[in-house]
Amino acid sequence: MSALPAAGPEAAPSRPVLMELKNITLRFGGVEAIKDISFDIREGEIRAIIGPNGAGKSSMLNVISGFYHPQEGEVWFRGRRRPAMKPYQVARLGIARTFQNIALFDGMSVLDNVMTGRITHMKRGIFAQGVWKGPAEREEVANREAVERIIDFLEIQRIRKTPVGRLPYGLKKRVELARALAAEPKLLLLDEPMAGMNVEEKEDMSRFILDVNDEFGTTIALIEHDMGVVMDLSDRVVVMDYGRKIGDGTPAEVRANPEVIDAYLGVAHD
Amino acid sequence: MSADFLYGVEVVLNGLMAGVLYALVALGFVLIYKASGIFNYAQGVMALFAALTLVGIMDGQVPFGHLINAIFGTDLHGFGWTVPAFAAILLTILVMILFAWCVHTFVFRHLVGQPPIILFMATIGLAYFLEGVGDLMWGSDIKTLDVGLPQGASLWIEDSTAFLGGDGFYGFFIDRLDVAATLVAAVLVAALVLFSQYTKQGRAMRAVADDHQAALSVGISLNFIWWLVWSLAGFVALVAGIMWGAKSGVQFSLSLIALKALPVLMLGGFTSIPGAIVGGLIIGVGEQLFEYLVGPSIGGATENWFAYVLALAFLVVRPQGLFGERIIERV
Ligand SMILES: Nc1ncnc2c1ncn2[C@@H]1O[C@H](COP(=O)(O)OP(=O)(O)OP(=O)(O)O)[C@@H](O)[C@H]1O
Ligand SMILES: [Mg+2]
DSSP: OTTSOOOSSOOOOOOOEEEEEEEEEEEETTEEEEEEEEEEEETTOEEEEEOSTTSSHHHHHHHHTTSSOOSEEEEEETTEEEOOOOHHHHHHTTEEEOOTTOOOOTTSBHHHHHHHTTGGGOOOOHHHHHHOHHHHHHHHHHHHHHHHHHHHHTTOGGGTTSBGGGSOHHHHHHHHHHHHHHTOOSEEEEESTTTTOOHHHHHHHHHHHHHIIIIIOOEEEEEOOOHHHHHHHOSEEEEEETTEEEEEEOHHHHHHOHHHIIIIISSOOO | OOHHHHHHHHHHHHHHHHHHHHHHHHHHHHHHHHHHOOOOTTHHHHHHHHHHHHHHHHTTBOTTHHHHHHHHOOOOOBOSOOOOHHHHHHHHHHHHHHHHHHIIIIIGGGGTTOOHHHHHHHHHHHHHHHHHHHHHHHOSSOBOOOSSOOOSBOHHHHHHHGGGSOTTOOOOOOBHHHHHHHHHHHHHHHHHHHHHHHSHHHHHHHHHHHOHHHHHHTTOOHHHHHHHHHHHHHHHHHHHHHHHHHHHOBSGGGGGHHHHHHHHHHHHOSSOHHHHHHHHHHHHHHHHHHHHHTGGGGTSOTHHHHHHHHHHHHHHHOTTOSSSOOOOOOO
16 A cells, blocks of 8 residues: 555655554543544655544544544554554554653653653663673663663753753653654654743744755654644644544645635634 | 760760651651552661561461461461571561552552542551451461571670770670671662662652652653552561561561650651651650650650650741751632
8 A cells, every 4th residue: 555656635755654543532521522534644754633522532642542442443554554552652662652742750850850761761670780781781871872872862951950840841842742752653642742832842843854854754643733843843734623524645735625724724723 | 985975975976876666667668658658657667577478478377378278177387397597587578569550550550630638548448457367377486586696795895995985984885687687688778779760660669659640751660650659658668577476576566666656757757768867866866865864853654755846846847857848828
């Protein structure tokens, strides 16, 4: 499938599909948060998910990262159907994420927080670390180096020893991104990475996201409310409204889609 | 130096040694509480159960012997062998790991997200259940535990410190078992601290203690970590059980060592490893000094309650414990 030119209306680059969601339906009791939605995420692209409050965007991200389990539909990752998985198993597949309401380890330093992002890369267990000191130490050093690179990359050297709980909101978001990046994920999921930031912080974050995508070639799926940001950053956009998908395509296509204009762009938002 | 002062020093030394053991027992609570929010009422019974199991294995006792005899009319008492202490300790560790797995898999896994009071109630149930299982498995008679730790007063310490004082001072009177227990406990406490600071699993443990969602998102299995902390708590319980058991026999009262940990937790906070260590030392020294200085004039036996009074007074002044962060309510 991946060898075929881009299927569907979107004029996206014909890169291989990394993740495909097929007919996902997710219910909470009587509420249908996601209604029969299908879309794909291609390798190396920045895929945005937009829509009004309560549209089901976070729910979709939670399905991808294994926090929610859809009642219907299939999740395909790297050409294989993914069975129902726990979030930690999804993380071990190489899917990292941030949260809409920031989930950091407040009691730990920035460095330790970012270090936890490497847990999936730490092979040596308790006994190796106690008994087999050499390789375990080498591994620790390698992990340290990877973490320091990311800390440099996101320009948070100054705060590396600061307990995360004391940081202002904007920096917390950045540390959360650093932790996700530390896993060197194949797919990076960002739930409103710029929410609540001022203009300058938003610009920084946009630049980081573009750089991550550029330099590491990381595939990114992100949820964002700021339309300007979405148009600038993303290769393709999925538009959701009341749990349904109402648009899918390049930013230009989506912006021209009448249904999207009605449902989303027309509505005054935040 | 005056003899009185030197006896005071001896009291402090003994207090410090008791304190290290209190710290160890308190750590068992802290490990589980931090990672899962469960206040484990069964910690003391776990120590009793671990000690019973160790004695049972060493003596080659048939587990559930009474039960089997009652049902099948057999007359089993022992396998007829004895197991060396070291091997028996390893086997007991395995039993405690299995116990941890059962506790998590059959009980607490199903209670994730329940309010703390429900979790606490479940541990009370667990405590009595485990006490019953211990009785059934190994019998309820008082047992002696001898894993080869040195016992009795150390003449060497006594002789070599006698010169410090004058005529009225005969050197520090220190029990060798206390010294051994202190060393073992100190090593274990240090090992636990290193483990939680520098290993993958330790880091994961701290992560789970801090935020479950975030921990999941970086690839940590909560179930594994919860099993791990129950196993560690079981191991801590075993060590505490060995020390107390060697001192005063393995019997029901051994489970009361948990009561010694409570004031330590009140003092040190329920989530702080350094708090448990410093708290243990303060309580250990505090209660011995109080008994030595004030006890005689008010009739003695102050060890039973002084630790709680100290902890209570402290709690009123610093509700968050020694090292806890002050909680300022957001309005
Ligand atoms: N864990 C949950 N339990 C019950 N209902 C939920 C849960 N998570 C989401 N929902 C419901 O699903 C719907 C979609 O919510 P979701 O958080 O996915 O929206 P969203 O598009 O991310 O909104 P926002 O822009 O406000 O973040 C809402 O009606 C919400 O109440
Ligand atoms: Mg959301």
